[in-house]
Amino acid sequence: MPPPIAGAGTARAEVVLARLQLLVTRKLDGLLQGDYAGLLPGPGSEAGESREYRPGDDVRRMDWPVTARTTMPHVRRTVADRELETWMAIDLSASLDFGTARYLKSDLVLAAATAMAHLTVRGGNRIGAVVGTGSGLTVRSERASFWKRRRKTVEQPPEQAPVVRLPARPGRKEAQGLLRAIARTEIRPGRADLGELIDMLNRPPRRRGVAVVVSDFLAPVESWSRPVRKLGVRHDVLAIEVVDPRELELPDVGVLTLADPETGVLHEVHTGDASLRARYAEAAGQQRGEIARALRAAGAAHLRLRTDTDWLLDMVRFVAAQRHARTRGTTR
Template identity: 85%
Template sequence: MAGTTLGGDTGTGTARAEAVLSRLQLLVTRKLDGLLQGDYAGLLPGPGSEAGESREYRPGDDVRRMDWPVTARTTLPHVRRTVADRELETWMAIDLSASLDFGTALHLKRDLVLAAATAMAHLTVRGGNRIGAVVGTGAGSVPKSRFRRRAPEAPAAAPVIRLPARPGRKEAQGLLRAIAHTEIRPGRADLGALIDMLNRPPRRRGVAVVISDFMAPVDGWARPVRKLGVRHDVLAIEVVDPRELELPDVGVLTLADPETGELHEVQTADPKLRHRYAEAAAEQRGAIATALRAAGAAHLRLRTDTDWLLDIVRFVAAQRHARTRGTTR
């Protein structure tokens, strides 16, 4: 499959968001429909998560669902029913910090965030399943007075949009449209607090998806992810641009921090600098992967310079194969 484009490379706003979203929905529908086999339509497939009633075994039943305690008491083989297959609830934590409004390859990182959210919605919103989201972005800048100087004010709290979980494709499209139209503000969302919102109020077991570049300090979000994994199947989707992993040799490069607006001049012709940068980036990504693995989360990395849809297809296929063989992530 050739590289997949998300739409126009320039411009923002409603028209672009709608064009990107329409393109994404068409691509996801065409490429991912073949992966949805069976009653469970979630990304992390399995026999079910909520225990239901037991019934006597019938020829053709999955022996992995045998209810051995009931079988021992009644001396007749019984299987355990599960009820989550048709009542799956998926919640997404969408990080739209200013660092996501960046991209040097095929896509912007925010486009990949929307692509991942679209794929999650398509993979889960079937058979009465519900999907909701919490969306966080930066706090924005505080306007300065035109007439007098004053001490800088404390930054405003980062806004969070909560989109309630509802069943149906129409509702899922509305949720994706709300995400696509979310304005990215300067500053960084509190990723730990955003993830923690998926723990409140307590919900029955379901799927929790965290979509971010995870550029925030690991200590700030690792514990909320571990807490989330106690009750839910957690999927972490990490969005990465190649320039965040290594610097090209292009001479003096002026870099702007998208979250603070600070400018930095970097002499990329220095091989030692490029080597230190690559080492630091590898160490950072390694720490992210270690924290997610310790939390028991499935980890999918999407890059702006690769075919994101092919990466998702491979990931879903690998998850299904692992579950079929009874292995862990």
């Protein structure tokens, strides 16, 4: 994958998206063929495969010809034949404009959006998005110790972070336009309100579909956990967490001066201190565990993409595992 993509120029964004779509098509094509079991309410109306009867199955769906041939009770599965609507909440806060490995985190945001568009846009399905970035506040940088509390140097009162709503439309051409709009979004200083961004997927109320949240989830868990739970009441929710390895552990490289991309505050860190590195790794592990627990409690599927691994391979494995989990033992 090329260097930074979010906020790239028009020509560059077109080249990046073309390469991304080619990669995604080669690896993911065919993984989402079949029915929408688990994505839409009701059993559907189109006949599917037969399977053996299980206690609790609706006897009105008994497949009598197969039952007669096999002498074992069978029921006929049905598949939903309505189009699917997918909405994405794309977080492009300043913390996403960071990366110390193969990609920036913002690279993975667009990669994940491209993969979801490819997987869901077909047969009249529609996809839309809400994109949030920082408020563009000017902050005063200062030197601070590693353990000093952050975000106390904002010189002006908070303002509403800009949010772009891209309406859901069917067709690959419209999906490509949506991806271009995401790629051209300028990442501004500050943090998007992730809770508000997610809550926008509930307004106005929509029929049941798929909701995808792409973020690093570094905002306080209590600010976004309730909107995710609310979203999961009506929709199938997929949370794509974008992570850089330096957010999980620090290398021993001496004294570092780190800048918070969302506030501009500087932190001087002595990475040669083994106890500090251990505390950092422990705190990072607790933070990621809290994020995972909040998403699990909301009933959201959770996919973690790292900037130092093959994101496409991780995506392929995740999609295959989800398909297996949805089709194994289903009674639809």
